[in-house]
Amino acid sequence: MISYDLRGKAALVTGGASGIGLATVRILGKSGCKVAINHLADDARGPEQVEALRAEGMDVISAPGNVADPEGCATMVEAAASAMGRLDYLVCNAGTPGTRTSIAPHELDRMTEELWRNVLEVNLLGVFRCAKAAAPHLRAAGGAMVSTASIAGLNFPGSSPAYGASKAGVISLTRNLARGLGPEVRVNAVAPGAVNSTWQVDWTNEERSMSIEKAVLKRRCEPEDIADAIVYLLAGAAMVTGQTLVVDGGLSL
């Protein structure tokens, strides 16, 4: 893992109190970066993680807010940037599969309007809303943003076709935000494969072992594997913009 000296920088990580978001917060925090941890207002993991990370010496604050709520999202970004005095890095990581069990492409009846609205609001519009609110701060800082897409947004079946479409949207939006926010701000995405997180609680043993067997590197990604790539795209990768980096151990090859 590459280490960075990010003292004097400030970051906002959406969905930062668990999984990939929390692993990203930890790398940034250990590198000296101030971090605002976004979480849903009623998610107790937010204040718990802030307390735990502060006890480890990291400079973190809580940034409660729902990225699916247009006004709430903008207010949350503004409050985080103002509390930290600047915003160099934005990580748009909050996401939902919208379903506890996977929906195959032929199961059209299970793809309800509600599912579509939920995944698009959180996974795609949430990214745009955060980017829009953060843009003046990122421009002023000459910063960078990274979104968490998925191999489901490329040519791989995800938890549902609606989820896949939301993540394909993130990949497209990443290119356009890179065009729109450059030259001051670099904009990239990561596309994880199967990650060892709470999402797999309801997976069958067969689904779990398939995700390992099919991967060229013969293991599932840990949240830290994805966080490592996110921080590289934020703080390294000086000439990389508009790109989506697949981090899946070769699952989608």
Ligand code: NAD
């Ligand atoms: P996770 O459930 O631990 O993380 C998602 C976080 O987003 C949670 O903390 C959740 O509370 C938060 N969140 C959900 N809706 C929100 C909203 N409306 N506003 C604010 N926060 C909200 O799971 P994870 O695996 O760490 O997922 C992180 C990202 O990685 C997601 O965007 C997901 O789509 C993507 N991803 C995950 C996998 C996987 O296998 N787990 C694979 C590919 C991509």
